[in-house]
Amino acid sequence: MAERIQITLPGGKKAEHAVGAVVGDILAGGDEKRKSRFTVAAKVNGVPVDLSHRLNADAVVEPIDAETPEGLSILRHSMSHVMAQAVQDSFPGVQVSIGPSIEDGFYYDFEYAETFTPQDLEKIEERMRQIAAADIPFERREVSREEALSLFQKKGENYKVELINDLPSEVKAVSLYAEDGYVDLCRGPHIPSTGMIRAFKLLSVAGAYWRGDERNKMLQRIYGTGFATQEALDEHLRILEEARKRDHRRLGRELDLFQLNDEAGAGLVIWHPKGALLRTIIEDWERKEHLRRGYDIVIGPQILKADLWKRSGHFDHYRENMYFTEVDEQPYGIKPMNCLSHMLIYKSKIRSYRDLPLRYFELGTVHRHEKAGVLHGLMRVRQFTQDDAHILCTPEQLNSEIRAIADFVGYAMGIFGFEYEVELSTRPENSIGSDQDWELATRALEGALKDNRMTYEVNEGDGAFYGPKIDFKLKDALKRKWQCATIQCDFTLPERFDLHYVGEDGERHRPVMLHRVILGAIERFVGVLIEHYAGAFPLWLSPVQAVVVTVTDKHIPWGEEVRKLLLEGGIRVEGDFRNEKLGYKIREAQVQKTPYMLVIGDREAASRQVSPRRRDGRNLGSIDIGSFIGLVREQCEGFK
RNA sequence: GCCGAUGUAGCUCAGACGGUAGAGCAGCUGAUUCGUAAUCAGCAGGUCAGCGGUUCGAUCCCGCUCAUCGGCUCCA
Secondary structure, X not given: OOOEEEEEOHHHOEEEEEOOOOOOOOOEOOXXXXXXXXXXXXXXXXXXXXXXXXXXXXXXXXXXXXXXXXXXXXXXXXXXHHHHHHHHHHOOXXXXXXXXXXXXXXXXXXXXXXXXXXXXXXXXXXXXXXHHHXXXXXXXXXXXXXXXXXXXXXXXXXXXXXXXXXXXXXXXXXXXXXXXXXXXXXXXXXXXXXXXXXXXXXXXXXXXXXXXXXXOOEEEEEEEEEEOOHHHHHHHHHHHHHHXXXXXXXXXXXXXXXXXXXXXXXXXXXXXXXXXXXXHHHHHHHHHHHHHOOOEEOOOOOEEEHHHHHHHOHHHHHHHHOEEEEEOOEEEEEOOOOHHHHHHHHHOOOEEHHHOOEEEEEEEEEEOXXXXXXXXXXXXXXXXXXXXXXXXXXXXXXXXXXXXHHHHHHHHHHHHOOEEEEEEEOOOOOOOOOHHHHHHHHHHHHHHHHHOOOOOEEXXXXXXXXXXXXXXXXXXXXXXXXXXEEEEEEOHHHHHOOOOEXXXXXXXXXXXXXXXXXXXXXXXXXXXXXXXXXXXXXXXXXXXXXXXXXXXXXXXXXXXXXXXXHHHOOOOEEEEOOOOOHHHHHHHHHHOOOOEEEEEOHHHHHHOOEEEEEOOOOEOOOEOHHHHHHHHHHHHHXXX
16 A cells, blocks of 8 residues: 655645655645745655656655756756657557757657648647646656566557666566646656746747657647746747747848858858958957967968878778869869968978967868758758868877967957857767877867866767867856867877977877867857847947948938048948938938947038937947047957 | 758748739838938839640659758768
């Protein structure tokens, strides 16, 4: 006879669960009125259990709150169960697979002969609301593997059967979750009952490989999102809408920065004047900063003989992603990376330890044959320019070089207005190179991070095949993460190209090579910048910093003169002298997110001044041209 | 590459059981000369993504291709 225990649910409601056999995991919160953490008074068998250990049957019940990440994740995961039930209720013949919570919501993967449509999603949502309204308890039951197996075999749930069969042999029992007759294989934990499900929305259907393996069958994945409260859901949907408005593909067209044209080819960016100017501003900044930090600027050719790519190992490891061509019946590879010419520069003479470190910097344009399905605006393209550098140094210099790069990244992120996170990726499965080299390189990277007192996460086995790496992920205004800077340690290429330097001892030694980028691909970085600033770039980056706006035609002569004076003063300025009302021209400049609008009317013509209006709507009153130029320069120097 | 959806004017989108298409904004022309987010009027604008098939006739139905969008896989 199972002992039964009474649990207090949020809102004071009582629920009874059997200890051991049936245990509901408790989610507190979820009640709109409760903002503070809610404590559930419940113990099961008196055993406290870590919720991360979800196979433990004697679960209990630490207070969880839907406003904490764990609580929200449990809520969403429970929603995915309810969705699965709703789908199976509405569409007979659907097989379920798995349905976890994810960063912004949840999903569940289904196999079904028909394709789910947006109308189907509404139907499923409706059924979910019914299940939620019925306030059905989630009940946990432990059964033997065999029992579970026969249950799901009988139901024809082949994916569940596969999951059970693939459990490690020492697992003797599995847990089931049931809601009023509906049973699913799951580790839990879940909310106590479906009544806590209030705020959710199904968002989209997409294909997804079973178990994430492209050799497997593709299932239909339904994505949804959910929150403890309607307000939180509304806020999330608002952020999604905001992200849509900031989409760099949309703003790129509206601000006339670039185009992606299918006549030109997929993944090939055509930069319009303003976009090209923005890029140029960034590139000029890069050159200046690299020279300041002791880098040498170099330039290599776009194509190199195929033999060279064979020697570097790219032909073996990267051929699928390379473009090839032929010149005078000789095969050539179009560069997907910039390292090779840098190696040849190093090899062009005998190097002494006194020459090291050598830092070769190239704004290198590369071509990579990315699969058609992965192309995305400026974020994933087939031709792009990296702010690439290769540093050749002695093993002893590794630490200080890596630290300097990390500092450079931090400086750059500050200048462009981003926060960032750091990840260290270690040796992958099929890597090349000796254990000793990997050890040295990994220690060097990790040591430099520690010496710089940086916090970082470790991604085991996520490094490049030739060496470990540090990745920097920047965070934009909407908290989305983007890969930008990376530092990769490489012993292989110096080996393959037989690079050496003459040491203090007069002997030949092998240098180490660091591959690194700071902003990464300029294309992607511009895309991220556009979305981060929603197109309203800081003054120093704005392709057009000011627009001269005349009130009527008779003010054009002074307007022209102002524009000329500003151009001479180094300001990126345009004139809008069209026969339109002032309000119309202000609106247009505003939509274009131009930092300054200089209104020229009777007053300004008489006093030979300008009246700047900032894009935030503030008017600065009438000031002299010289003062305005000084103002702009000062802001630009401070990267404002 | 895979699953699904989509492709109509520069942009956002209507539309016709198969009989070669519209609206707003943008553009152009004219009027207007105006003080900080949209002045009025007129005009022009389209191989309905491309190629092939079915049909008396295809932008619409079918097939292929290309591209885009949402994901998956990939990003050494």
